[in-house]
Amino acid sequence: MHARLVRSAAAVAVAAAGTLTWAPAASAEPSEPTPSASAAPADTPAPDAGSVEITTKDTAGDVLPGAVFLLLDSAGQEAGRGTTDAQGKLTFSDLAPGVYRLKETASGSRLHEVVADQDVIVTPGAATRLTITDPFKAAKVLLQVKDDKTGKLLAGSTVNIGSGDKTLLMLTTGSDGMASGKLPINSRTGSDFWVKQVKAPAGYDIYKPSKEFKAKPGDPVTVTVTNAKTATTPPPTEKPTGKPTEKPSDKPSPGQHGEDEDVPAPSMSGTPTADETASSTTAPAPAGSLARTGADATPWLVGGAGVLIATGGGALVMARRRRTDNSTEDGFAER
Numbered sequence: 001m002h003a004r005l006v007r008s009a010a011a012v013a014v015a016a017a018g019t020l021t022w023a024p025a026a027s028a029e030p031s032e033p034t035p036s037a038s039a040a041p042a043d044t045p046a047p048d049a050g051s052v053e054i055t056t057k058d059t060a061g062d063v064l065p066g067a068v069f070l071l072l073d074s075a076g077q078e079a080g081r082g083t084t085d086a087q088g089k090l091t092f093s094d095l096a097p098g099v100y101r102l103k104e105t106a107s108g109s110r111l112h113e114v115v116a117d118q119d120v121i122v123t124p125g126a127a128t129r130l131t132i133t134d135p136f137k138a139a140k141v142l143l144q145v146k147d148d149k150t151g152k153l154l155a156g157s158t159v160n161i162g163s164g165d166k167t168l169l170m171l172t173t174g175s176d177g178m179a180s181g182k183l184p185i186n187s188r189t190g191s192d193f194w195v196k197q198v199k200a201p202a203g204y205d206i207y208k209p210s211k212e213f214k215a216k217p218g219d220p221v222t223v224t225v226t227n228a229k230t231a232t233t234p235p236p237t238e239k240p241t242g243k244p245t246e247k248p249s250d251k252p253s254p255g256q257h258g259e260d261e262d263v264p265a266p267s268m269s270g271t272p273t274a275d276e277t278a279s280s281t282t283a284p285a286p287a288g289s290l291a292r293t294g295a296d297a298t299p300w301l302v303g304g305a306g307v308l309i310a311t312g313g314g315a316l317v318m319a320r321r322r323r324t325d326n327s328t329e330d331g332f333a334e335r
Contacts, residue, residue, distance in 0.1 A: 048124035051093040052100070056084045056132045058112055059186050063088030064134055066108025071120070072101040084108070097124045107134045111188060111217040138182035139190075139215035141223060143171045145178075145201065148226040153177025158199035159225060163191060173201075183215055190216035195223050205230050 052071065056064040064084065071080040071092050079100060080092040099121055104114040112134040122128055145157040154177050161169040161183065171179035185191050192214050200206035204227035215221045 048097060049094045050097055050122035050124060051091060051095055051127045052080075052102070052120055052122065053127050053129045054084065054090040054092075054102075054132060055130070056088040056090075056134060058109075058134050059136060060188065062188075064108055064112065066106075067104060067114075067132070067134065068106040068108065070103045070105055071095075072103065074099055076101075095122045097122050102130070104132065104134075109134075111136055113137050136185040136187070137218035139185055139217065140220040141169070141171075141181055141183055141193075141215065142220065143173065143179045143181075143195075144222065144224045145173045145197075146224060146226050147204075148228050154201040154204065154227060156199070156201045157197060157225065157227070159195050159197045161193055161195045161223075163193050168193075172199075185215065185217045188217065190214050190219075195225065197225055197227075200227055203230055204228065 054069060056067045058064055065086045065088055067084040067088070067090075069082060069084075069090060070078065073079045073096075079095060082090045082092065084090045099119055101117060102120050103117050107114050113136070115132055115134060120128055120130065141161065143159060145154045145159075146152060147154060153173075155173050155175050157177075158170065158172045160167045161171065161181070168183060169181045171181055173179050183191070183193060192212065194210045194212050196210040197207045207225050207227055211223070211225070213221060213223055
């Protein structure tokens with residue numbers, strides 16, 4: 001009864017004042033506190049995130065600034081894109097562990113080629129470091145083989161092209177007398193090469209010397225080889241009969257003397273001359289032996305001279321006797 005009187009008095013007082021209203025307090029159902037914005041920074045990487053660090057160079061060891069790379073995740077979505085700095089470096093950070101695909105879309109130099117795509121594995125809390133080596137652009141070589149007189153392009157010629165002691169390329173000219181290929185370059189200023197013909201066009205002599213030339217990255221170069229026609233002999237004017245012909249011999253036949261040979265005349269007295277005696281008594285030289293010298297004929301000459309002296313002396317004595325007999329007979333006739 002006492003509580004009801006108190007409540008009635010309070011209600012009357014509020015109604016008389018006209019300025020107070022009753023309402024439940026806001027704290028009757030307390031709400032959850034609002035979290036502070038600094039409680040969890042959004043840029044803080046996950047504790048298991050990794051990164052990829054790239055350094056780009058060429059085959060000569062020089063760094064390549066301006067190379068552009070694209071990184072794709074396992075789903076093929078872009079995970080990063082960037083360009084190498086003045087030191088040729090580029091970093092992809094805050095990467096979830098996994099396998100990524102790295103693509104080079106530009107080398108940043110007109111002298112270099114991009115490399116092929118490659119897979120990159122990102123491990124938790126570690127940096128994966130890669131060195132990308134961009135090759136120099138290949139030189140384009142054009143081979144021409146020509147006639148050295150007319151300049152006509154010749155088909156069917158094969159040449160080897162190389163550097164140092166290695167053959168790098170083999171080219172064969174087609175029906176247009178030309179062939180083309182690519183040569184690797186290992187320097188910004190170019191590389192030295194040689195060309196050597198290993199097969200000549202039909203009807204031409206092979207060009208034996210090797211020629212040297214230089215080619216630069218990405219530049220075309222023309223190499224020309226000239227060939228001379230193979231020399232041919234004229235056909236014979238008379239058709240061969242197929243029968244062997246006898247070649248006239250300059251040697252006199254047995255029993256015949258040459259035109260310039262001196263033949264000793266036979267002696268009138270019937271006595272053989274010194275030449276006849278020497279020729280009849282001298283043994284014939286065997287075929288193929290060397291000619292005898294004058295010293296070998298000396299005894300025969302001396303003997304022949306003796307015979308001539310004896311013969312002449314006998315003839316002189318006989319002549320004197322005949323004269324004596326004739327004079328005697330004449331004397332008897334006169335008496």
